[in-house]
Amino acid sequence: MRGQVHLWAAQRVTAALLAVAVLVHLVTILLAVRGGLTAGEIIGRLSGSETWLLFYAVFALSAGLHAAIGLRNVGAEWLGLRGRRADLAWLGVGLLTALFGIRAAWGLYAA
Amino acid sequence: MAETELAEDKALAWTVKVWRGDAAGGGFAEYAVPARANQTVLDIVTHIQRELDPSLAYRFACRVGMCGSCAMEVNGRARWTCRTHASKVVTEGGTLELRPLANLPVIRDLATDMAPFFDKWAKAGGRFQPKDAKDGEVPADFAVVPPASKKRQEADAGIECIGCGVCYASCDIVAWNPDYLGPAALNRAWTLVNDVRDGARRGRLDAVAGDAGCHSCHSTQSCTERCPKNLDPSSAIAGLKRSIFWRFLEPGGDR
Ligand code: SF4
Numbered sequence A: 001m002r003g004q005v006h007l008w009a010a011q012r013v014t015a016a017l018l019a020v021a022v023l024v025h026l027v028t029i030l031l032a033v034r035g036g037l038t039a040g041e042i043i044g045r046l047s048g049s050e051t052w053l054l055f056y057a058v059f060a061l062s063a064g065l066h067a068a069i070g071l072r073n074v075g076a077e078w079l080g081l082r083g084r085r086a087d088l089a090w091l092g093v094g095l096l097t098a099l100f101g102i103r104a105a106w107g108l109y110a111a
Numbered sequence B: 001m002a003e004t005e006l007a008e009d010k011a012l013a014w015t016v017k018v019w020r021g022d023a024a025g026g027g028f029a030e031y032a033v034p035a036r037a038n039q040t041v042l043d044i045v046t047h048i049q050r051e052l053d054p055s056l057a058y059r060f061a062c063r064v065g066m067c068g069s070c071a072m073e074v075n076g077r078a079r080w081t082c083r084t085h086a087s088k089v090v091t092e093g094g095t096l097e098l099r100p101l102a103n104l105p106v107i108r109d110l111a112t113d114m115a116p117f118f119d120k121w122a123k124a125g126g127r128f129q130p131k132d133a134k135d136g137e138v139p140a141d142f143a144v145v146p147p148a149s150k151k152r153q154e155a156d157a158g159i160e161c162i163g164c165g166v167c168y169a170s171c172d173i174v175a176w177n178p179d180y181l182g183p184a185a186l187n188r189a190w191t192l193v194n195d196v197r198d199g200a201r202r203g204r205l206d207a208v209a210g211d212a213g214c215h216s217c218h219s220t221q222s223c224t225e226r227c228p229k230n231l232d233p234s235s236a237i238a239g240l241k242r243s244i245f246w247r248f249l250e251p252g253g254d255r
């Protein structure tokens, strides 16, 4: 029961983080594409910047967990997928999604 | 006199499709009933049972919106039939479709088994537990709760529930998750959480937390929209979520 309440709280907290992260992300895109977008420019902004690495890591983790908790609900309500095994599978989905994002952010940081 | 004439005029009859059957299954039977101006849906069901087919099973008691026993699906929507004017819900073609309340097992025809619904009230800690008296004992003195106090008003907001099950039959989550306690039981729990005389808050909040409880509610408000007593179970559930969330943040609260 308590774990389920934690999941609910985690989804609210990640939603709040995502609201900020998506806004920063969009504003960055709007500013970055002015005058054209080049790979060099992107790497120039992100390479070696701990701030951006941290930002994208938190962003990716929030997105992964938020989506997985939501999918867990959809799976339980529409497909009847419930129980420990389903929960572990959704945790895997969430972490994997987050990992893809974090790997990409790391790649740009290290570039 | 005019009413009888209407009744005899076939052109002014309504066609009522009534679901007949039991737990094993069933289908619709059609009845022609008089299109009277001032009759409730329950009046029509009673007319069918008294005049057309005495084997029809349905449930009612008070006929004045107090007991909560007469709810059915009227044209696909759960309603209290004793306070629903037939003329307000009949289709333009003069038809009505009556089915037993959704999300509950059917006993026979229009009568559903309300046991799962009320079992969930018990599961949600729906029993008042006086602070200053042991299990089930009557407290020594009356508790004074000023009517103007905030807590009293919050408790009052949900107290008028008649247990009709309309909200329960209108909730998608109940349909999708058989364990979900449902709007009425959670509304009851929230009423008691706000009752300053009650001493079982902690256990009750535990009982309503998680996937079977308030955290599964999507706040879609069908319950609030359809409650014939104009209660707001959706907000009550939001209140439970809030209380449980803040309890987590209290020192030692997450126990
Ligand atoms: S608000 Fe919650 S309890 Fe009410 S109908 Fe929607 S999901 Fe069900």
Ligand code: SF4
Pocket: B160, B161, B162, B163, B164, B165, B166, B167, B168, B183, B184, B187, B226, B227, B228, B229, B230, B231, B233
């Ligand atoms: S909350 Fe409203 S709809 Fe639900 S059981 Fe009580 S009176 Fe009926």
Ligand code: FES
Pocket: B060, B061, B062, B063, B064, B065, B066, B067, B068, B069, B070, B071, B080, B081, B082, B083
């Ligand atoms: S018969 Fe009592 S509420 Fe309808």
